[in-house]
Amino acid sequence: MPPLINADGIHKSFGGMEVLRGTTLRVDEGEVAAVIGRSGSGKSTLLRILNGLETCDAGFLSVDGERISGLERDLRRLRLKVGMVFQQFNLFPHLTAGENVMLAPRAVKRLSRPEAKSLAGEMLAGVGLADRFDAFPDQLSGGQQQRVAIARALAMRPRVLLCDEITSALDPELVGEVLEVVRKLAAAGMTLVLVTHEMRFAREVCDRLVFMHNGVVGEEGKPAELFSRPQTPELAAFIGQAGQGSAGR
Amino acid sequence: MPYQFSFEPIYDNWGILAEGVLTTLGLTLAGGALGLGLGVLGAVVRFRRTPVQYQIVTAYVEMVRNTPFLIQLYFIFFGLPSLGLRLAGWQASILAMALNLGAYSTEIIRAGLESLPRGLFEAAAALSLTPRQTLRLVLLKPALKNVWPSLCSQVIIVMLGSSVCSQLAVVELTSAASLLQARTFRAFELYLFATAVYLLLAVLIRFLLRRVGRRFIARGRP
Numbered sequence: 001m002p003p004l005i006n007a008d009g010i011h012k013s014f015g016g017m018e019v020l021r022g023t024t025l026r027v028d029e030g031e032v033a034a035v036i037g038r039s040g041s042g043k044s045t046l047l048r049i050l051n052g053l054e055t056c057d058a059g060f061l062s063v064d065g066e067r068i069s070g071l072e073r074d075l076r077r078l079r080l081k082v083g084m085v086f087q088q089f090n091l092f093p094h095l096t097a098g099e100n101v102m103l104a105p106r107a108v109k110r111l112s113r114p115e116a117k118s119l120a121g122e123m124l125a126g127v128g129l130a131d132r133f134d135a136f137p138d139q140l141s142g143g144q145q146q147r148v149a150i151a152r153a154l155a156m157r158p159r160v161l162l163c164d165e166i167t168s169a170l171d172p173e174l175v176g177e178v179l180e181v182v183r184k185l186a187a188a189g190m191t192l193v194l195v196t197h198e199m200r201f202a203r204e205v206c207d208r209l210v211f212m213h214n215g216v217v218g219e220e221g222k223p224a225e226l227f228s229r230p231q232t233p234e235l236a237a238f239i240g241q242a243g244q245g246s247a248g249r
Numbered sequence: 250m251p252y253q254f255s256f257e258p259i260y261d262n263w264g265i266l267a268e269g270v271l272t273t274l275g276l277t278l279a280g281g282a283l284g285l286g287l288g289v290l291g292a293v294v295r296f297r298r299t300p301v302q303y304q305i306v307t308a309y310v311e312m313v314r315n316t317p318f319l320i321q322l323y324f325i326f327f328g329l330p331s332l333g334l335r336l337a338g339w340q341a342s343i344l345a346m347a348l349n350l351g352a353y354s355t356e357i358i359r360a361g362l363e364s365l366p367r368g369l370f371e372a373a374a375a376l377s378l379t380p381r382q383t384l385r386l387v388l389l390k391p392a393l394k395n396v397w398p399s400l401c402s403q404v405i406i407v408m409l410g411s412s413v414c415s416q417l418a419v420v421e422l423t424s425a426a427s428l429l430q431a432r433t434f435r436a437f438e439l440y441l442f443a444t445a446v447y448l449l450l451a452v453l454i455r456f457l458l459r460r461v462g463r464r465f466i467a468r469g470r471p
């Protein structure tokens with residue numbers, strides 16, 4: 001079976017700075033991949049290219065067998081297949097949790113109001129927030145907001161969900177509830193690409209670890225193997241530091 | 250002999266004064282609604298930087314913001330008939346007020362749109378919304394909420410500016426007071442009355458607009 005996401009030799013520069021220098025990433029259906037790496041190594045940039053928030057300068061990208069060009073129409077089709085959750089939850093502040101989830105299915109997929117409403121109810125229940133349907137974002141905790149953002153992305157029934165450091169903006173005591181939702185998604189067979197600093201979580205939940213370094217994938221493989229036998233000094237150093245950094249969790 | 254205050258002219262002529270107050274309110278309501286609508290359209294064009302439209306709106310905004318309201322009003326009422334557009338005094342007044350408010354609120358609302366966090370656009374884009382849907386469904390209300398107090402103030406400025414429409418023989422509050430003043434010579438009492446009513450109207454409009462804002466724009470949190 002061809003990979004669900006096939007990104008090959010992706011290049012991206014900002015101004016004169018080359019952030020991605022031929023990055024290659026393949027993600028299979030049902031796989032959970034964690035992307036790790038130092039700050040500035042291009043993790044977010046890679047994710048944003050995967051759902052068309054940035055276009056790449058060179059390289060090949062296909063999702064679900066469809067080649068993606070830079071055309072706006074193509075990008076919207078791409079985004080139907082690739083959902084994304086951000087570090088800052090980015091909920092629409094003027095809409096309730098339920099309306100946040102309903103908006104895109106209504107506007108993009110033309111669902112009727114009752115259809116969208118029952119879909120939103122189902123999605124919110126999936127992240128444990130069935131009872132907060134009518135709450136506005138600023139009445140929710142950060143963890144709850146992030147779970148609504150996950151429900152909102154899932155309501156579009158994407159083939160893959162990209163998560164860019166979705167627990168980094170949360171107070172430590174709220175991280176667990178969001179990771180729990182991700183864990184459930186992984187167990188249900190959802191294809192996931194997670195940029196994360198939660199090394200223990202990555203180790204437990206992910207099928208594959210992708211270590212980005214200097215704009216390319218420096219090393220990748222099964223988490224257990226990478227953690228116990230890093231092949232490059234960069235990864236060894238990174239694991240050492242990250243291990244200390246999240247020792248408390 | 251000291252000046253004897255007499256508010257009788259006000260009691261005796263409450264009919265024309267009431268008409269003046271209602272006219273001022275009516276002008277403000279019509280000019281305000283049209284002007285805010287124009288402001289939203291103008292802001293969207295300026296925000297999206299659609300070529301040609303962008304230049305047209307920019308020219309309009311600069312023209313209105315750099316000329317006196319009275320001249321704008323005269324131009325519409327006395328100037329446009331030369332082009333075949335003859336408007337009644339009240340029509341010209343509403344048009345001038347709407348164009349004036351439209352220009353200022355274009356800039357206010359555009360600032361509101363530009364102050365929104367990038368994340369909102371990106372979240373909308375990630376959900377496959379088109380740029381147009383993003384503006385209409387996601388950005389507009391939060392932007393209006395951010396600048397609603399400034400918009401309210403601008404509407405009140407335009408309401409007070411409608412005083413100038415007395416120049417076109419529109420019987421709004423100022424011209425009603427002036428008419429009676431010419432007849433009774435009770436300048437102090439009449440203009441004191443007009444002052445008080447403008448003040449009350451300003452307070453009332455701010456109150457009403459705040460409720461409108463809370464109801465339609467900033468739903469949710471009190």
Ligand SMILES: Nc1ncnc2c1ncn2[C@@H]1O[C@H](COP(=O)(O)OP(=O)(O)OP(=O)(O)O)[C@@H](O)[C@H]1O
Nearest residue numbers: 014015019037038039040041042043044045046165
């Ligand atoms: N829109 C942009 N314009 C200019 N430079 C950018 C832009 N986006 C990212 N960069 C730069 O590209 C580099 C990689 O950024 P990126 O956000 O992909 O890193 P990251 O691995 O996600 O880092 P972090 O762990 O801090 O989130 C950084 O040096 C960043 O400053």
Ligand SMILES: [Mg+2]
Nearest residue numbers: 043044045165
């Ligand atoms: Mg990042």
